[in-house]
Amino acid sequence: MLMFGRMLTLAMAMLGGIFFSQAPEFAQQYRQRIGGALDELRAVITRFDNEANRNGLDRQKALELYAASPEQFLRSQGGAMQHNFDRYAVLDQQNRDLQQAPPIAKPFVILRNPDPDLVTNAWRDFNPGVPVTMAGFVWAVVGLIAGWLVAGLFGTASLRRRHVKRGPQRKAGGSISGSPPRQHEIGDNGEKFELTGQAEKADVKRLRDDLFREKGPREIPHHTV
16 A cells, blocks of 8 residues: 555656646747737737728727617627727737746746637647756656645545544443543442433432431442442
8 A cells, every 4th residue: 555655646746747847838839829819919900990090080989989889789899899909918918028037937927817718729739848948847846746745635635534434443341542431330239330321320319318318328338430
């Protein structure tokens, strides 16, 4: 069992290292897609601005006309254009951040505000690379540590479950470890019986008092074990 646990820990650490080592490569392929997305959005925005200027409107006035239109189609078109403007601003800022960030920090830049479409497309066409750079090596080490920690947490949880299933250990004589000692009473005929509740203890006390009044204190056996 111990050998199996060590093998599982090693396997989890290796998988974590392999997975994390691809983070810089994924960031690089994601950044390449940002350039293409910015080019497409820039072309759409330029056409919109040119049409608005041709009709004596700026961008904001044109969007307001779309929003105020009684036609649902035109309102939807205005909302789609507003989304394009917002997405372009976010991707443009993210592209600048990726250019300025060191290679080891580029995955964090993406995680801070990932674009769902770009992440989906980049993951779909992702080609794993051999981590020959320092950033890939560092991320591989991080993955090894993360995998080792995850395996350790699973092992600790498994040990706790087995301990709970076993339950409390019984000592010699049938008593459970940690349980309070049971009280017994010896009757007139020398027979020992167990006091299991407060009501029985009260009955024994009343019986003893009655015997005390009838026979006197010397004739009443009274032993508690």
